[in-house]
Amino acid sequence: MTGPTVGRVNKHVVIAGGHGKIALHLERLLSDRGDSVAGLIRNPEQASDLEANGARALVVDLENAGVDEVAEHLRGADAVVFAAGAGPGSGVERKDTVDRAAAVLLADAAIAAGVRRYVMVSAMGADEAPEGDGDDAVFSAYLRAKAAADRDVLGRRELATTIVRPGMLTDEPATGQVTVAEKTGRGSVSRSDVAAVLAAVVDDDGTAGVTFEVIGGETPIAIAVASLVN
Template structure:
């Protein structure tokens, strides 16, 4: 399997890259900063330096052409303002979908956010968080509506750096909870291996069910 991951230097992405490479798959990580290339190579991934806030559909399509799947794991990250939640968390996800369709890559896996469609979150949170959660919701809706893509949207809860347990709770709505990044990466790997998850949107937190059973 050949997989291209947008946001290839993120913590979840680096774990997923390592998991894919260790079993012999080919993985490319899209990064903006060329200084991050060595970290991807250490994880077994080939770096593709491309700024998703500036790139054209054709430029991204050239990177993903020939892949079996693309994974959107990019994010504006902590400290970024509301504007970059739109340009990265929403617009870059849409750009990757445009590029996947242009390149004939049907499988699209999205790393979203828990409760992304819950507009009750608009009250009681600051402008940046509201922009983030709306960007995720809008990106999910855009990608999910495309007949040309086989999309799975994974919405993790609060991310931690604790060791993975392989035990999770997956449901359309799980309620609030935390989940290790290692378990999110393991779920993404299982999703890539399970074509039947296409068309699903689900939340993901730590739980008591092995990943294969939870899916």
Template sequence: MRVVIAGGHGKIALILEKLLSERGHSVAGFIRNPAQAGDLAEAGAEALAVDLEKATADEVAGHLTGADAVVFAAGAGPGSGAARKETVDRDAAVLLADAAQAAGVGRYLLVSAMGDHLRADPDTFDEGFGIYMRAKAAAEDALRARSAPRATIVRPGLLSNDPGTGRVTLADRTGTGPVPRADVAAVLLGLLEDTRLDGRTVEVIGGDTPIADALAVLTAH
């Protein structure tokens, strides 16, 4: 399987790249800074210099030839301004979908954010976080409205850099809670390797269920 990851130098992305490579998959990551290429190589991934805030859909599609799936794991980051939350968390996610459709890529995994209640009343939070939540919600809505690529949306809880446990709570709705980035990456790997959850929106937080079992249970419902 060939997977291309937007935000290829992100913390979740680097872990996912290593997992995919170790499983024998071909993986590439979009980076804006060529100096980051060595980190991707160490993870077993090909580095592709692509700036989703500047590239056209046709340019991005040219980098997706032969890909089976794309993963959007990019983000403007907590220190970014309002404009970049819109151009990255919303617009770049949609641009990647346009490019994937043009390149004939059938599957798209979006790393989103948890909380329908946050989307319903984002003005209860500081301006930056409210814009971020609106951007994530708009990206989700845009992807769901498409027939291709088929989008699977993953909403993790509060992300941490703690070591992965290999155990999670995974469901359509989980409630809030923390989750190591390593466990989110492992869930993404499982979703990429099993198409039965394509098109679903799932939430993930830390828990007691082995990831493989959590995916199997969700698949059965």
């Protein structure tokens, strides 16, 4: 437990895909520093896991909900984070309905609720999706869905959006150090370090409009994120 961060204004942050591995790390980080955190989940049985990480669970199915329903969950938020995903084993159709359409829905709902700050967890290589067959076709569909969502959300003048594209995700312990750049090259990064990057980005509106990749590295996260400021 780190305790609230001194000298900063606490925020209310809503995370779509609130039961994902990155989201659970992020919920704990935000809660520990004094922020109010809520996570959007589809399965009410997951609520206790969010609560254990300091977040309030809000049950809503982003594949079937409307803008007004989602907007009600976002009212009063200072920022939203899209960390949802169709996940392993899902097919081409759900890559579109979750990885693209749900991200767009969250953007629509954020605008309707008057929330300007939007942080997207995207994917490295989203702008370079190859064609493929079988499993490769599903992965290509995932990258295309991510790229389409990124373009849509970045194009909203009503939103201050940052796109974060992690490298290969691991469950290794946090190091507190990363490499960030428009193009980092291939590499791995722990989910806990990605969560720490997201927490820093939520705090730094100067990264609005920036799309960047993140992998493990040797630069402290606060310094790395500060280097991205427009």
